[in-house]
Amino acid sequence: MGAFAESGLAAALAARGLGLSSLGAAYLATLANLTVAALLYLGARSQLVITPNRAARSYGVYMGLVLTALLVATVLENELAPASATLCYAAVPQLLLLLVLHAQAARSAEPRTIAAAGAAAAGALPALGLTIVAAGLVAPAYLLAALAAAGLLAYLWLKSVSTKRAFVNASSIYAKSKERAEEPAAPQRPWLGLGQWVALGGASIALAAANSLLRGYGLEEIPAVQVLRESALLLGTTALVCAVPAGLYWLAKRAWMPELTRFAWLVWIVVSFSFTYGNYLTGLR
Numbered sequence: 001m002g003a004f005a006e007s008g009l010a011a012a013l014a015a016r017g018l019g020l021s022s023l024g025a026a027y028l029a030t031l032a033n034l035t036v037a038a039l040l041y042l043g044a045r046s047q048l049v050i051t052p053n054r055a056a057r058s059y060g061v062y063m064g065l066v067l068t069a070l071l072v073a074t075v076l077e078n079e080l081a082p083a084s085a086t087l088c089y090a091a092v093p094q095l096l097l098l099l100v101l102h103a104q105a106a107r108s109a110e111p112r113t114i115a116a117a118g119a120a121a122a123g124a125l126p127a128l129g130l131t132i133v134a135a136g137l138v139a140p141a142y143l144l145a146a147l148a149a150a151g152l153l154a155y156l157w158l159k160s161v162s163t164k165r166a167f168v169n170a171s172s173i174y175a176k177s178k179e180r181a182e183e184p185a186a187p188q189r190p191w192l193g194l195g196q197w198v199a200l201g202g203a204s205i206a207l208a209a210a211n212s213l214l215r216g217y218g219l220e221e222i223p224a225v226q227v228l229r230e231s232a233l234l235l236g237t238t239a240l241v242c243a244v245p246a247g248l249y250w251l252a253k254r255a256w257m258p259e260l261t262r263f264a265w266l267v268w269i270v271v272s273f274s275f276t277y278g279n280y281l282t283g284l285r
Contacts (some may be wrong), residue, residue: 025135029127033094037123041115045165048161050111055159058262059152060106060117064150065266067099069273073141086139094164098124118156121149126215192264200238200268204231209274214279238268 016040044050074092077085098120105117128146132138192200208230212222249257257263 022088022090024132024253026094029091029131030094030097032130033120033123033127035123036126037116037120040122043117044119045112047164048115049164050114051160051162052109052111052114053160055107055111056114056156057208060102060104060109060114060158061262061266062097063117063121063149063152064102064106065269066145066152067095067102069269070141070145071099072273073277076277076281077270087141091142094124114156114160118153122153125150185223192261196261196264200235200264201231203268204234204272207231207234207276211276211279212275215282230275234268234272237271238264241267241271 050056070087071092072096074085074087074089077087078089098117099121101113101117105113127145128138128142205227208227209222211230212227242260245263246257246260249255
């Protein structure tokens with residue numbers, strides 16, 4: 001009976017890609033990530049001025065969301081379609097480590113935590129490149145996450161990072177530190193602006209087209225009406241989910257949510273992830 005249970009456990013682990021080879025590869029990738037991250041962290045602390053502003057906190061929030069999506073996707077793939085899963089459980093410790101660092105950066109937004117989180121994320125990119133060279137293939141979800149991480153790191157650099165040399169040579173302490181004086185937040189409208197809706201609409205249409213590709217359609221076979229319908233569904237669900245907390249906030253404080261715009265994007269990301277990944281899992285089965 002014990003041998004049967006042991007063999008059953010081994011089969012379950014093997015079906016989910018957990019073996020000595022995958023664990024060893026994940027361990028080496030984590031070591032590479034930590035080594036590069038440590039070097040980048042030391043360089044950042046000695047050469048850069050990091051401003052703990054709103055942009056740095058937003059970086060932690062959005063990067064944490066990307067990592068959470070990867071973790072959720074890993075569990076869903078391996079539990080619902082283990083034979084066809086492309087994301088491996090062996091990468092979960094590394095993802096959790098990155099998630100903890102970015103959650104800390106989003107919570108405290110101190111220069112050292114921002115530097116640690118940014119260095120860890122930047123260190124994950126060459127580690128992923130080494131994995132591609134060694135294994136020859138990496139799941140598309142990891143590549144999309146790497147693209148998102150690169151974009152968020154560029155955003156962090158532009159909004160929150162300066163060099164110490166530029167800071168010392170600046171005529172004003174505010175000129176090169178990317179710090180801003182605290183200003184009272186202007187009252188926000190209870191709806192998004194035209195630019196935000198255009199961006200959300202365009203992103204929803206692109207996502208709806210990608211969703212059709214996941215269902216097996218070719219680019220020339222995707223029905224335009226179906227894409228528009230699914231895009232409207234994404235936007236409608238996002239607006240409905242955002243309306244509830246925004247309305248409750250107004251009833252409680254007689255003012256609109258100061259973070260309504262960012263909250264709308266967060267909701268859209270969660271809704272779109274659930275919407276597309278469900279169809280992806282259906283295709284894996």
